[in-house]
Amino acid sequence: MRNPFDSARRVSTLARLIILDGLRRHALIGLVLFALAGITGGLLFFDFIPRDIGRASNDFLFSITWLTGFIFLLFHGVQVMAWDSERGALHTFMARPISRTEYALALYAGLALLLLALNVILGGLGWLVLNFIKGSVGAAYFQHLSFPFYLLAGAGLYWIQLMLLAVILLFSSAVRGSFPVLLLTLCYYFICTGLPVVREAFQQKGGADADQGLAAMLKWLTAVFPDFSWLDFKTLVASSDTAPIASQILLPFGLSTLYVVIVLWLACLIYTRRDLQ
Amino acid sequence: MMIARTIIFTSLIVLYGLVFTIREQKAKERDITLELALPVSFQKIAAGYVKQLAAEMLFIRTSVFLGGVRSGTPPTSYADALGNNFAVMTELYPRFIDPYYFCQAFLSPISPESAAKAATVFETGIAAFPDDLVLRFFYGTNFFLSMNEPLKGAEAFAEAAKLPKAPPMFSHLAALLSAQGGDITAGLISLKTLLVGEKDEMVRTRYEEEIAIFEQALEVQKGLNAYIGKYGEAPQGLEQLTPEFMSQLPEIKDSFVLTYDPPNLHLIRPDSKKKRESGTL
Numbered sequence: 001m002r003n004p005f006d007s008a009r010r011v012s013t014l015a016r017l018i019i020l021d022g023l024r025r026h027a028l029i030g031l032v033l034f035a036l037a038g039i040t041g042g043l044l045f046f047d048f049i050p051r052d053i054g055r056a057s058n059d060f061l062f063s064i065t066w067l068t069g070f071i072f073l074l075f076h077g078v079q080v081m082a083w084d085s086e087r088g089a090l091h092t093f094m095a096r097p098i099s100r101t102e103y104a105l106a107l108y109a110g111l112a113l114l115l116l117a118l119n120v121i122l123g124g125l126g127w128l129v130l131n132f133i134k135g136s137v138g139a140a141y142f143q144h145l146s147f148p149f150y151l152l153a154g155a156g157l158y159w160i161q162l163m164l165l166a167v168i169l170l171f172s173s174a175v176r177g178s179f180p181v182l183l184l185t186l187c188y189y190f191i192c193t194g195l196p197v198v199r200e201a202f203q204q205k206g207g208a209d210a211d212q213g214l215a216a217m218l219k220w221l222t223a224v225f226p227d228f229s230w231l232d233f234k235t236l237v238a239s240s241d242t243a244p245i246a247s248q249i250l251l252p253f254g255l256s257t258l259y260v261v262i263v264l265w266l267a268c269l270i271y272t273r274r275d276l277q
Numbered sequence: 278m279m280i281a282r283t284i285i286f287t288s289l290i291v292l293y294g295l296v297f298t299i300r301e302q303k304a305k306e307r308d309i310t311l312e313l314a315l316p317v318s319f320q321k322i323a324a325g326y327v328k329q330l331a332a333e334m335l336f337i338r339t340s341v342f343l344g345g346v347r348s349g350t351p352p353t354s355y356a357d358a359l360g361n362n363f364a365v366m367t368e369l370y371p372r373f374i375d376p377y378y379f380c381q382a383f384l385s386p387i388s389p390e391s392a393a394k395a396a397t398v399f400e401t402g403i404a405a406f407p408d409d410l411v412l413r414f415f416y417g418t419n420f421f422l423s424m425n426e427p428l429k430g431a432e433a434f435a436e437a438a439k440l441p442k443a444p445p446m447f448s449h450l451a452a453l454l455s456a457q458g459g460d461i462t463a464g465l466i467s468l469k470t471l472l473v474g475e476k477d478e479m480v481r482t483r484y485e486e487e488i489a490i491f492e493q494a495l496e497v498q499k500g501l502n503a504y505i506g507k508y509g510e511a512p513q514g515l516e517q518l519t520p521e522f523m524s525q526l527p528e529i530k531d532s533f534v535l536t537y538d539p540p541n542l543h544l545i546r547p548d549s550k551k552k553r554e555s556g557t558l
Contacts, residue, residue, distance in 0.1 A: 048336075048337040048340055048341065049333065049336070049337070049375060050375055050378070051374055051375045051378065052373055052374045052375050055329075055372070055373060055374075056333045056373070056375075059327075059329040059330050059333060060330055060333070062326075063326070063327040063329070063330040066326045066327060067327070157326075160326065189325065190322060190323075190325075192325075193321070193322050193323075193324075193325035193326075194322040196321075197318045197321045197322050201318060228325065228326060229326075232326060234329070235329065235372060239372065241372070
């Protein structure tokens, strides 16, 4: 029986290595510069938004943060987690007294922390940019800017990214090669975004006479391919929309946390049973 | 050999520059077109978390087109694409307010069909912002200015007048449009309700004058109903009502005109009538 404290120490050590590796590859600074370039270029287009400047600027900044995080997940996360060119590193890690579960959790923790740093930097810059825009336009064009909702929207975005990261770990545990993992992750993402649309269309067309079996199947498929829009709070930041009640916040976060734990568990199970050769 | 390569390479660059200049010249002559946005379901799936930005980008694309469209281009040539794009961007992001203003300015006036499309766009906006008075105004005016549907306009304004901060103008417009659409009784009831709640003496006087006119028109309507009840069909002209059903036809003041479009009776403001005569209403 391994000592849990020793185990946590090994996980944190390896996670630190993952973070350093990410910094060495310029994953953080490169993406921050990419986001900055996007913000600078994109904000020029906002001369075309005559009224809802606050809302449009906020959506744009969160979209850039989302896109940057997505690039991080697909091109850095997948590369670090997948078993291909990094197999050498994987075997080196495995040669150390570290279990495969610890290895998988350390990978996840390291990348999650890097992602958090990326979101915090971009979130801080975004907040400054929003305040700058708010100060430069008339009050009628940018009426609301809420810091608590900004934090909530940032947390929602990070939770979505954590779910994707967990799924990438699961695919990486089961499939060899970064390209198949990337393709599977993309498929997973588009199923997640498409399923709510399919359900909505199905309900609109079928109404009360809809096939209950198919409706139930679509519902449970959403449990496997979650609807990320539940964690999308960005529209609250720069609007007078009604504040969500506690359950509207706690349920999505609670559900997605459970989802991440289950997926990580599955990934660790597969890792422990996989042949590394 | 080296010189020959240099000459060929230089010639290639010159050729590229020439072809590029020709293409740029052609681009100036080319008509700007508005591309039809993909269906909203597709956009929702493809854009996912950034669907709001997708709607805003579509709005920017559409507004850039509207700003750069050549003078003389018939608006009907791009009406379908414009209607589709406004519908897509508002369904994708109903709480983004700008498209509704552009829709009112650019889509509604094109044709009654475009105005009908604009009405569905406004319905999306009203569902997202039920208390927004500007959207309610757009929705109501769209019916009677662009679609020649005064009764629907009256209905929209009557609904909007129930909002807590609705200006009295909404009820007044509902009354006038009811009469214009042929429902003089509904218009009269609305006017009497307005009169009860009004404190300003000048406005009260105006309402009282309008009520008097509406009551005169209602008398004609009663005469019409009696005629139809007796003969089973509507008269060809209002003069057929006299003297059997009315001693004489009332003289309506200048602010309104009583028009008879068998079997319907309309009480129209002169400006609306002019528009109707010129075929724009």
